[in-house]
Amino acid sequence: MTKTKSENKKTKNTLTLKKENKASSKKEIKIISENKKENFIKTFLNKNKVFVLLTLLFLIAEGIGLFVTTRLITLGIKGSTITGDMNNPLEAIYLIVMILLMTGFILVLLKYKKQRKFLWLVEIFAIFGTSIIVFSTIILDDFIVLIITFLLIISRQKNRKNVMLRNVISIIAIAGAGSLIGISFGFVPILLFVTLLAIYDFIAVFKTKHMVALGKAVVGENLAFTVAMPTKEHNFELGNGDLVIPLVISASIIANGFFNNNILVALLCLVGSYIGLVFSIYIVKTKKIALPALPPQIFLILIIIGISFLFGL
Helix, strand or coil, X not given: CCCCHHHHHHHHHHHXXXXXXXXXXXXXXXXXXXXXXXXHHHHHHHHCHHHHHXXXXXXXXXXXXXXXXHHHHXXXXXXXXXXXXXXXXXXXXXXXXXXXXXXXXXXXXXXXXXXXXXXXXXXXXXXXXXXXXXXXXXXXXXXHHHHHHHHHHHHHHHCCCCHHHHHHHHHHXXXXXXXXXXXXXXHHHHHHHHHHHHHHHHHHHHCCCHHHHHHHHHHHCCCCCEEEEECCCCEEEEECHHHHHHHHHHHHHHHHCCCCCHXXXXXXXXXXXXXXXXXXXXXXXXXXXXXXXXXXXXXXXXXXXXXXXXXXX
């Protein structure tokens, strides 16, 4: 049975249309699957934005802090101790007393609204000191370091309500303070210090509750004593101390630890700290309650240190 030319053309056209339809349907399926992936990623990010922000802040702050730590060790820079012996356990008591005095000072200022402007002076001194520490490990010219520090302070004063700039300042403060404190004190005093601080944090949040009041006041003034993690549902705030303390421990281990692999144990401690922070933020997010972030961190870090000793890391 023979076919005419027109019939052959029709058959070819039909086959071409079928191929085109198949190709277009494949494209549509691909587009739908890509849209589903995009929607899934967007939904995931929206629901877990606070954890994404926490991860970024943690990695940046601790990463810069570890860099500053190694540079300070290389340059031979250390802070002074009260007893003259960095391994004296009394150094831990000294650090705790300093924390209590500073907290008390801030609480007194917060009671008098007209005196709250002095808190900005406290922040300026904190910015100055920690910026000098951080920038001097990168730039060896003291004059340039001073210029950058003053520009940072001026920028901060002109943009007091800028949350992003506040986070940047807080990260610099965390990296500078955490690294210097960590390398300046022995591992045992630091371990004692952070344990006492975790107990204090628990009491200050659940018993006296003055830490909750302090946190609200600091956030209200937009001071660089916390880092912000804004989401659609809530503006989460994490105290600088919750990021400083894991860095202090890690820096102390790197500089003064007596493990077989100090760097590995220091990194493991940071991992434990991060898990503790995620746990705290999860509870705050789901239960809508204020929670001290240090106790879970220190608990996990102590477990990691114990395991490291046990397995000879």
